[in-house]
Every structure is written in structure tokens, then in C-alpha cells.
Amino acid sequence: MSGSISAASVEETLKDFWATRPRRPHDGRKIAGVAAGIAQRYQIDPVIVRVAFVAMALCNGAGVLIYLLGWLLLAQADDEVSAAEALLGRGRSSTPTALTVLLGLAVVPATGFFVDGGFTMVGGVLLSVGAIYLLHRGRGQLNRPEPAVAFGAGAYGAEQGVGVGDGSGGKVSTEEQTTERVTPPAWDPLGAAPFAWDLPEPGRPPEPVAASPAPVVARRPGSRVGLATFGASLVVLAGSLVASSYSDWFHAQHVLGLLVAVLGAGMVLGSLRGNGGRGLIWLVVPLSVVGVVLTSVDFDVDAKQMGSTRDKPAAVADVKDRYTASVGEVELDLTALPNSGSVTTAVEVGLGSARVRVPADADVTVNCRTDLGSVRCLGRESDGEGRHEEVTDHGTDGPGGLEVVLDVRTDLGEVEVSRG
Known part of the structure; x- marks a missing residue:
């Protein structure tokens, strides 16, 4: 339905964002070019993007975590792949390997801060993902990279094929050429125009085109990522209940934060792999609402009124x-x-x-x-x-x-x- 937002459209939008994600330019950058790249890709003022990162940084450092991930996962303008992909041997990146390792190590304490920060940072990360989704949905058609240079294609993964007429030196060999016609066609009995004998006979009906078979709609397989994520969330919940007997940290707000983090990671992984995880949104939304309420209001105040x-x-x-x-x-x-x-x-x-x-x-x-x-x-x-x-x-x-x-x-x- 036009204008509606469904789980399938969310998945397709996130997959398209990943395939055409911004590249970090050399000009106009302040640190690593993450904000400048997003601004160029979607043709918006880079100041707005930088202000958004600062605002997310106030959510217990969520903006710092998002920026580090952008530094690792967004390639520079003249690189084949991102720094993280280059570390896995998938292409060339100008980011030094040592710097890539240091950035990866910096993500670890940032992620720990994500857990220690409680639900405030979880909300900041979810808000960032939602903003990226809305931005790409509304302006993703602007300044799209060419298919040959898009992420996940071509020299960034695209297959190089031989075009029509390509061969040794770019020319078709004599043996591959069609044998010339020696008998005049019916429309030129005197043989006055041999240069046009290869044209079709006038009035000849076009050859019938065989009807293409109806496409077979493949049934979508069950979501293994969704099932695995749901199972992981149950393990986290059970482990948190056991750990709550030994540590005061595992109260309701932090446990909900852990659950939403696991479910959100499963949704992102399912979208990137293209095999489901969309149904997890029905767990993430109510858990997020409950977590925000528990974090915002102190229910332990004496003499509540x-x-x-x-x-x-x-x-x-x-x-x-x-x-x-x-x-x-x-x-x-x-x-x-x-x-x-x-x-x-x-x-x-x-x-x-x-x-x-x-x-x-x-x-x-x-x-x-x-x-x-x-x-x-x-x-x-x-x-x-x-x-x-x-x-x-x-x-x-x-x-x-x-x-x-x-x-x-x-x-x-x-x-x-x-x-x-």
C-alpha cells in the first residue's frame, strides 16, 4: 500500500541504505568525515548532522558509538571498501591497519558504556537508527552512487563481464563473422543492391515471440535469525535473573536495556542477511516503552503521591x-x-x-x-x-x-x- 510503513519496507530500506551507504570525503571533514559523508549523500547541511551527533553523544555516549561504527564501516571516497572490510581481506582501504584495530578496540568500551549507561543510551542508539531509516526513506534517491561503484558491487564486488563485440583487441575475429549472402533476395532479383541483402524481406511478418512462463513466487523460508535472536534474548533474561541475586546492577531498567540491545542487533543482522527478523519489532517497541518509563520515573520515592x-x-x-x-x-x-x-x-x-x-x-x-x-x-x-x-x-x-x-x-x- 502506498505511503504505508511495513516491516518489509523497513527491511528493504535498511538493505538499500547498506548497499548505497555514504562514503567519507576528504574535503569538509572535521575528524573522519562521517558527518560530511552523510551530508553529501543525502544533500543536507553538514552542521545539522554534526549537531545530531553531539545530541546523541549526550545520551550516555550513543553518538560516540555511532561515529566510531561509521568510521569503521564507511569507506573513504577513493577506497574500495571500508576499514573494517579491508581488515577482513575484502578489498583495499587507505586506513592503516593499526588505526583500524585501535578503532575496533575503542568500540569495546563504548559498547560497555552502552550497557552501563542503562536505557538512556539504548534509546539514543534506537533513535539514531530510526533517524537513518527516515532519512534514507525520504532522501535515499538523491546522489545515489553508480552501480559500478556502489558498496557491495563491482570493484567493490561487481563482476567484470565481456561486453558484446569484445574479444582480442576488442574486435571480432574473422572466423566468428557470419558468412556473406551470395544469392539475391526476392526483392532484388537483379542484384543491384548487394549491400542491403542482409535486410529482412519486406512484408514478412515478425517471428512470433515465445511467451515467457509465469514467474514462480518462491516461498520465503522461516527466519533463522529471528528465532536465534529470540532464543538469545531468553538466555540473556535467564542469566540476568540469576545474576540479580549476586549484583544490584541487574534491576529492571538494565535488564530491559540488555534485551532491547540483543533484539535490535538481531533485527539489523536479519535485515543485512535478508532472511528475516522483522517480527522482533513487536517485542522491541513495548520493551522500549516500558524501559523509558522505568528509567524516567523513580518508583522508589517514599510517600508516593x-x-x-x-x-x-x-x-x-x-x-x-x-x-x-x-x-x-x-x-x-x-x-x-x-x-x-x-x-x-x-x-x-x-x-x-x-x-x-x-x-x-x-x-x-x-x-x-x-x-x-x-x-x-x-x-x-x-x-x-x-x-x-x-x-x-x-x-x-x-x-x-x-x-x-x-x-x-x-x-x-x-x-x-x-x-x-
Whole structure:
């Protein structure tokens, strides 16, 4: 169906991307030419590609892993094959063997970071693959390499055949020429035009062309890659359950990350080999959604609640030790407290915002952090992943007076500490 996206179309698009994948140019590169090659292949601004790599690098280094793989798997403009393929003896590459080995070794810690980074990096890699798929689907017809120089063809694998009329010296030998006609045809009984005797008789009906047999549609064999990948995911799941008894690392988020990584690798391998693995998408999508939810929201916060919490205590004794919300916002106003004594409290929000106002002349020591979001902490501001600010401020009157110690944090959202 036109315009629809099916598992078969995804597989065909990824296979076509691999067959016509970009080449790394010598001009316009900043490091290895991966971003410049993608920009040239799809005729887009290379700045956009570089910004995308930087954004993916913030997903626990997913952009770094993708760039290293591009360096290994994309050939330079004048090379026969990529550096990784040259290492396997499939052609010539100008990348030194030592550098290729070092790049391969660099992928190993990057992949380990992929596992240690949890689901954030898994999501970054899946987002990168999805972006490549959409880019090739929308602009893959632009600037396509010639078949003779496309990856996987020709000198990059194409067979060299002998053209029609080729032979020794490019000419047909005398023995191979057809014997000349000596009897005039019916349309030239006087033999006046022997140079045209090889033309067909006028009015002669064309020779019937035999009808070609109907094509036989071969039945697609069962997906061995899909079955093997599903089995590998079950082994990983069983191993993770056993390992969880010995290590705290194997909690739900990391186990889901491992499963999605295995299933995603199986889908890529199945697409490249052309023998299935498309059905794994029905496992990858729901596991990804569950993993993102588990990673974004902290379900271990004490006194979980939904909605908003607001408090404005008037005495030091009225300040609670902890203010929490699983989803929503917490607003704590300490400006009504007297200018003496000491207050220590924490504000924790899973998904939402945490805002605290402190007196203008209080001595404040505050620890602000968010796993993903923004921090506004007594004049210090930052946005992004893993933001953390520690501030000690004595207020407008200098040291002395009310002492306030705060720990304000969110898993996903906004943290703000300001003076009243």
C-alpha cells in the first residue's frame, strides 16, 4: 500500500541504505568525515548532522558509538571498501591497519558504556537508527552512487563481464563473422543492391515471440535469525535473573536495556542477511516503552503521591524532614521562618517540578540535581542530562541568622531554589 510503513519496507530500506551507504570525503571533514559523508549523500547541511551527533553523544555516549561504527564501516571516497572490510581481506582501504584495530578496540568500551549507561543510551542508539531509516526513506534517491561503484558491487564486488563485440583487441575475429549472402533476395532479383541483402524481406511478418512462463513466487523460508535472536534474548533474561541475586546492577531498567540491545542487533543482522527478523519489532517497541518509563520515573520515592504539594511553615519545628511526590510538583516556601535556628529538609520529585523559596538573609547550603531537566539554584542555571549544582550562600546580610540545609532533586523535570 502506498505511503504505508511495513516491516518489509523497513527491511528493504535498511538493505538499500547498506548497499548505497555514504562514503567519507576528504574535503569538509572535521575528524573522519562521517558527518560530511552523510551530508553529501543525502544533500543536507553538514552542521545539522554534526549537531545530531553531539545530541546523541549526550545520551550516555550513543553518538560516540555511532561515529566510531561509521568510521569503521564507511569507506573513504577513493577506497574500495571500508576499514573494517579491508581488515577482513575484502578489498583495499587507505586506513592503516593499526588505526583500524585501535578503532575496533575503542568500540569495546563504548559498547560497555552502552550497557552501563542503562536505557538512556539504548534509546539514543534506537533513535539514531530510526533517524537513518527516515532519512534514507525520504532522501535515499538523491546522489545515489553508480552501480559500478556502489558498496557491495563491482570493484567493490561487481563482476567484470565481456561486453558484446569484445574479444582480442576488442574486435571480432574473422572466423566468428557470419558468412556473406551470395544469392539475391526476392526483392532484388537483379542484384543491384548487394549491400542491403542482409535486410529482412519486406512484408514478412515478425517471428512470433515465445511467451515467457509465469514467474514462480518462491516461498520465503522461516527466519533463522529471528528465532536465534529470540532464543538469545531468553538466555540473556535467564542469566540476568540469576545474576540479580549476586549484583544490584541487574534491576529492571538494565535488564530491559540488555534485551532491547540483543533484539535490535538481531533485527539489523536479519535485515543485512535478508532472511528475516522483522517480527522482533513487536517485542522491541513495548520493551522500549516500558524501559523509558522505568528509567524516567523513580518508583522508589517514599510517600508516593500524585498532584501538587504546597507548604509554608511559620516555625522551624513545622518544617518536615522530607517532601516527596512521584508525579506532580512540590512548592516549599520558607520565607515565613524566623531569622534564627537551623532547618534541614529534602524535596524529592519523580516526574515534575521541585521549587523552594528561602529567606533573603538566611545562610543557605543547597544541593540541586536532576537526572534530566533544568536546574535553577540560587543564580546558577543549567539544562540537560545529569545536572547538579551545589551552592553555599549567606544571603544579603552575610553569615549569621537562620541556617538552611536543602537537598532538592527530580528524576525528570525542573529544580528551582530562589530567595524570597
